[in-house]
Amino acid sequence: MSLNARSLALHLGLVAVLFALCFLLPTYHQGNLARIMVLATYAVGYNVLFGYTGLLSLGHAMFFAAGMYGLGLAMQLGGLSPVPAFAVGLLSAAALSAIVALLALRTIGVAFMIVTLMFSQAAFLTALYFGAWTGGDEGFVIAQASRQIAGYDLTNPTVRYLAALAVFSVALLMTGRMMQASFGHVLIGVRENEERTQMLGYDVYRHKLLAVIISGTLSGAAGAAYALLFGYVGATFASVQYSIFPLLWVLLGGAGTTIGPLIGVIFMFYLIDYSSGLTSAYMLIAGVVLVLLTLYARTGLMGEVRKRWVPWLP
Amino acid sequence: MEFGPHLLLAVLEGAVGAAVLALTALGLSLVFGVMRVVNVAHGEFFMVGAVVAWFVADTIAGHPAVGFVAALIVAPLVAGLIAVLVDKLVLKQVAYDPEATIVGTIGVLYILQQTALMTYGPEPRPVEAPFSHRIALPWFEWGENGLAMFYPWGLSITSYKLFVIFAAATVLVAFWLVMSRTRYGLIMRATQLDRETALAFGIPVQRVYSIVFGLGAGLAALAAVLIVPIQQAYYLMGAEPLLLSFIVVIIGGLGSVRGTVVAALMIGMSDGVISVFLSPTLSKIIATLLVALVLVFRPQGLFGTKAA
Amino acid sequence: MTLLETKELTRIYGGLTAVNHVGFKLPQGEVHALIGPNGAGKSTFVGMVSGRIPASSGEVWFEGRNVTDLPAHRRIRLGMAYTFQITAVYERLSLADNIALALRDRTRAQILVALDRVGLADRADQITGDLSYGHQRLLEIAMGVAQSPRLLILDEPTQGLAESEIEGFNTLIRTLAGQTTILLIEHNMSVVMALADRITVLETGEILASGTPDEIHANAAVQEAYLGTG
Numbered sequence: 001m002s003l004n005a006r007s008l009a010l011h012l013g014l015v016a017v018l019f020a021l022c023f024l025l026p027t028y029h030q031g032n033l034a035r036i037m038v039l040a041t042y043a044v045g046y047n048v049l050f051g052y053t054g055l056l057s058l059g060h061a062m063f064f065a066a067g068m069y070g071l072g073l074a075m076q077l078g079g080l081s082p083v084p085a086f087a088v089g090l091l092s093a094a095a096l097s098a099i100v101a102l103l104a105l106r107t108i109g110v111a112f113m114i115v116t117l118m119f120s121q122a123a124f125l126t127a128l129y130f131g132a133w134t135g136g137d138e139g140f141v142i143a144q145a146s147r148q149i150a151g152y153d154l155t156n157p158t159v160r161y162l163a164a165l166a167v168f169s170v171a172l173l174m175t176g177r178m179m180q181a182s183f184g185h186v187l188i189g190v191r192e193n194e195e196r197t198q199m200l201g202y203d204v205y206r207h208k209l210l211a212v213i214i215s216g217t218l219s220g221a222a223g224a225a226y227a228l229l230f231g232y233v234g235a236t237f238a239s240v241q242y243s244i245f246p247l248l249w250v251l252l253g254g255a256g257t258t259i260g261p262l263i264g265v266i267f268m269f270y271l272i273d274y275s276s277g278l279t280s281a282y283m284l285i286a287g288v289v290l291v292l293l294t295l296y297a298r299t300g301l302m303g304e305v306r307k308r309w310v311p312w313l314p
Numbered sequence: 315m316e317f318g319p320h321l322l323l324a325v326l327e328g329a330v331g332a333a334v335l336a337l338t339a340l341g342l343s344l345v346f347g348v349m350r351v352v353n354v355a356h357g358e359f360f361m362v363g364a365v366v367a368w369f370v371a372d373t374i375a376g377h378p379a380v381g382f383v384a385a386l387i388v389a390p391l392v393a394g395l396i397a398v399l400v401d402k403l404v405l406k407q408v409a410y411d412p413e414a415t416i417v418g419t420i421g422v423l424y425i426l427q428q429t430a431l432m433t434y435g436p437e438p439r440p441v442e443a444p445f446s447h448r449i450a451l452p453w454f455e456w457g458e459n460g461l462a463m464f465y466p467w468g469l470s471i472t473s474y475k476l477f478v479i480f481a482a483a484t485v486l487v488a489f490w491l492v493m494s495r496t497r498y499g500l501i502m503r504a505t506q507l508d509r510e511t512a513l514a515f516g517i518p519v520q521r522v523y524s525i526v527f528g529l530g531a532g533l534a535a536l537a538a539v540l541i542v543p544i545q546q547a548y549y550l551m552g553a554e555p556l557l558l559s560f561i562v563v564i565i566g567g568l569g570s571v572r573g574t575v576v577a578a579l580m581i582g583m584s585d586g587v588i589s590v591f592l593s594p595t596l597s598k599i600i601a602t603l604l605v606a607l608v609l610v611f612r613p614q615g616l617f618g619t620k621a622a
Numbered sequence: 623m624t625l626l627e628t629k630e631l632t633r634i635y636g637g638l639t640a641v642n643h644v645g646f647k648l649p650q651g652e653v654h655a656l657i658g659p660n661g662a663g664k665s666t667f668v669g670m671v672s673g674r675i676p677a678s679s680g681e682v683w684f685e686g687r688n689v690t691d692l693p694a695h696r697r698i699r700l701g702m703a704y705t706f707q708i709t710a711v712y713e714r715l716s717l718a719d720n721i722a723l724a725l726r727d728r729t730r731a732q733i734l735v736a737l738d739r740v741g742l743a744d745r746a747d748q749i750t751g752d753l754s755y756g757h758q759r760l761l762e763i764a765m766g767v768a769q770s771p772r773l774l775i776l777d778e779p780t781q782g783l784a785e786s787e788i789e790g791f792n793t794l795i796r797t798l799a800g801q802t803t804i805l806l807i808e809h810n811m812s813v814v815m816a817l818a819d820r821i822t823v824l825e826t827g828e829i830l831a832s833g834t835p836d837e838i839h840a841n842a843a844v845q846e847a848y849l850g851t852g
Contacts (some may be wrong), residue, residue: 118606137579201698287424
């Protein structure tokens with residue numbers, strides 16, 4: 001089987017497994033997995049920029065939040081129904097990514113990280129500042145009654161799960177396809193040796209710009225989906241913590257692999273779920289995992305799998 | 315209180331903040347200047363300083379001044395030792411790779427923060443100042459008899475706050491003297507300028523790095539001990555000093571000591587003044603956007619030199 | 623036809639003039655060697671030609687077109703290829719992936735043909751970083767050739783190559799000569815004498831002499847400055 005066919009088979013297989021799990025899992029885990037899949041969409045988006053293009057952003061929460069608030073405010077204040085509101089969320093995230101890209105891509109390395117962090121902080125503070133509309137730290141709830149698409153009630157656990165799966169599948173298949181195409185290979189070239197890629201005739205700046213926009217829009221899609229499926233919009237999702245999470249997930253799962261992000265989210269979700277039962281200081285786990293990853297496993301779980309056993313893993 | 319005295323009060327309060335910020339930011343700038351790494355856990359060393367100060371003050375009975383002096387010694391030491399440990403266990407192992415250091419220190423941030431949560435608890439707690447006398451401040455106004463001095467009600471400052479400004483200034487001057495006049499300072503500056511050559515001259519670069527990292531943390535902790543009688547010790551208090559230190563170091567120019575001090579004065583004063591007239595949230599938004607834009611359009615800051 | 627021309631091309635770094643108002647003409651189909659002592663400005667010169675380094679002043683003309691304001695990647699697309707003085711390949715990727723990026727084509731057959739030109743076809747799936755420096759260098763040359771460029775710029779291509787590899791390199795360049803115009807910086811004088819149609823000698827940013835290998839060999843000023851026994 002050719003490389004591309006194998007990759008497609010893997011991704012479709014994963015989607016099929018996730019589909020089956022909808023009907024096999026007990027309610028608690030089914031609900032968890034729905035949440036995990038939406039967050040994994042966020043991680044997939046982050047992976048495009050970090051794992052494939054090699055740009056470390058510390059401010060992706062602003063894109064997630066742009067999608068979340070875009071959809072949330074469109075429904076709450078604008079009275080829009082879910083589908084056009086989702087489009088508003090996507091457009092908000094896309095627009096924000098474009099603006100941030102145009103500014104932040106003038107910097108490199110550490111400066112890029114700090115600039116993205118600063119813009120994200122400003123976005124978070126802005127959400128707090130306009131608390132009258134955004135509900136500030138507390139946020140607001142989107143009424144159950146409005147969360148229906150084509151007669152399907154999104155608050156129904158099974159419908160919600162399948163909706164989350166739909167969003168994740170699109171993100172997964174899209175990035176899978178993108179990485180097989182020439183565009184994806186050039187992104188990897190930019191990551192591996194930017195000057196060499198430039199001197200092979202590729203417009204590195206344009207590629208980075210598109211990578212930021214695609215990454216930010218996917219993250220925004222996840223944010224919009226989260227608001228729609230779980231009915232809550234809040235400034236916490238724009239805080240620094242939600243910029244660190246995707247980094248953590250992708251590093252753990254395997255940066256630069258397509259299924260690594262999902263694995264990372266599953267792992268961390270259940271690790272934190274378990275430890276928050278033990279102590280309120282569950283973020284300690286996140287800290288320890290980050291340090292251990294930095295020291296011993298920079299390639300992450302799927303990265304190790306690819307290195308040792310499955311060299312064709314996309 | 316009218317505008318004039320109000321402004322004076324804001325300026326004085328700002329000066330206190332600026333003094334503490336200058337020390338904290340200096341720690342961050344020193345680490346970046348000599349080691350070329352960004353320590354994202356820097357704010358947590360500040361918090362460690364405050365929390366340790368609380369523990370010391372709580373343990374030592376008697377006059378609060380005794381506990382305070384003890385804290386001034388113990389807290390920076392503890393923070394410094396933790397930092398040296400982090401350097402040896404984490405930073406050295408990743409060979410000070412910029413990206414790995416940032417990710418690793420984010421991890422350290424959460425470890426320190428959550429450990430404080432587990433040991434110290436989630437509530438903010440006060441530490442008593444070693445001394446505190448209210449000093450009324452005079453204001454001048456044109457009266458019937460020409461320029462008259464009077465004491466507007468509410469325009470005052472505590473002796474402790476004046477002490478903080480004085481103490482911070484002393485430490486800054488002492489630091490500058492050490493850096494520019496002593497052999498240790500020379501070694502640090504040499505390592506900052508050219509690591510390879512420093513190695514060739516027999517300077518133990520690895521040890522310098524550990525000491526510098528410890529010193530950076532110690533400065534932050536010292537600043538925290540000074541401010542904790544005015545603020546309170548709280549496990550989440552590291553976030554704001556981190557953000558502000560970042561702003562100062564970037565605007566002042568990464569690695570430039572003079573720039574750090576001047577920028578700290580600017581940021582600290584304006585943060586204090588602006589916060590009086592604008593909402594603190596809005597002034598923070600402006601500050602963060604300013605940092606981002608400075609990095610984008612003038613990456614060398616106000617005082618740094620453009621990297622070749 | 624003049625493929626490449628520079629007019630008053632200059633590069634100043636702070637107080638140092640690395641390349642000083644250099645005027646240079648390269649006819650199509652020629653193999654041209656650029657030699658000179660270290661620090662003469664050779665790499666800076668070709669850096670400006672390719673667009674990697676911005677010029678302080680002066681112009682670069684390629685195929686009758688002023689490309690001075692074009693960014694490097696556009697010039698590459700117009701038909702230039704560039705190999706770095708210090709090997710710049712994708713060390714964590716396989717040789718095949720490296721060539722694929724140069725070819726802009728992932729067809730296996732094409733990749734193997736490109737690798738075969740430097741004798742590396744049997745190592746197509748090895749990770750580049752695992753190869754010897756000499757092999758990595760050959761890969762980079764293969765990447766340059768794979769682009770079927772109009773102008774191939776080689777910055778000290780044989781440095782780090784074993785004798786047999788240098789022989790292979792010479793043969794490769796001879797097969798290209800005529801279709802591809804080649805500008806190479808070299809310190810290895812035997813390679814220069816074997817391959818070059820014409821030679822230009824640079825010293826402290828200026829052209830000291832220019833001519834056929836025999837003319838340069840006989841030039842007293844060049845001998846004094848650089849050549850020795852050649």
